[in-house]
Amino acid sequence: MQLDRYDRHILRLLQDDGRLSNQELADRIGLSPSPCLRRVRALEEAGVIAGYRAMLDAKALGLSLMALIHISMDQHTPERFEGFEAAVRAIPEILECLLITGQSADYQLKAVVRDMDAYQELLLDRVTRIPGVTGVHSSFVLRRVVDKTALPVPGD
């Protein structure tokens, strides 16, 4: 899908405020509401806009501990990976699971929990018990310097 200047402007604004009204959006990009709405719908249809989310504050919810968990697997077979991934998807505290290269680990998980007790429970009772997990290394997040969801929109 080819994006023109209007589309890119829409994407930038909606990445910043996903609840902008169509009128406000139309004003800011310099179009009238109807073509503006049509473009937004087209971007949604094309899958460029994948969805809209409310972003919550972890601290306000009492989730003050964020950790990165590096996981090593015993064997690199599809069955092992599928089992691990299914197990990880079922854990709500795990926000991210990346299959990575360039480290000794196979996966990096990002987890958010209340405190160290909860972290210990997560790690020992749930993560390390997933079949195939041999190595685990934890990194704790001291501070979130940058935490954006906004992708750089090409062509500016």
Next chain:
Amino acid sequence: MQLDRYDRHILRLLQDDGRLSNQELADRIGLSPSPCLRRVRALEEAGVIAGYRAMLDAKALGLSLMALIHISMDQHTPERFEGFEAAVRAIPEILECLLITGQSADYQLKAVVRDMDAYQELLLDRVTRIPGVTGVHSSFVLRRVVDKTALPVPGD
């Protein structure tokens, strides 16, 4: 701030769809529109809801390469850290910057770029040139198994 069952239900639904209309939201949680809207506003005021974002698809934007960059600093002084953090904030390709413990690195960055050429340019021309950066280690993301923004809402 104390959250009751209605609040938690609101948070769960809005984390999933940030553009739910207030009417629809009210229906689903079993309240009429006015108290529902008042609760949403209160959650926004209290900072529990930090904002609303449109989530874009990186591939659809031609951003097919995601990498994790581990950074080591020469000295752990506040000035060094502040300088680094300001520089990192100014790079739109960097979506996340975490100050971490438990690794040899000090920071972990998450970057999204078009391809390897763009990654090389980012790393060599911009990241490694930030004063104080001594060590850099790249991990490439082969697959994003889980990629949620929804925090687990306590008390279910």
Next chain:
DNA sequence: CGAGTTTTGGAATATCCTGCCAATATAATT
């Protein structure tokens, strides 16, 4: 049990969404 506080539901007004159509702009062709 009763006074005070909080929260809810419904009505009224203002705002916004959204599909339709004519008008305009853009692109292609000869």
Next chain:
DNA sequence: AATTATATTGGCAGGATATTCCAAAACTCG
């Protein structure tokens, strides 16, 4: 350069939605 074809826009109208206000209901605490 003129003309046709195509795509895109702007405005309007009907319907849906947001938002405020107030009375009624629910809840709390002495």
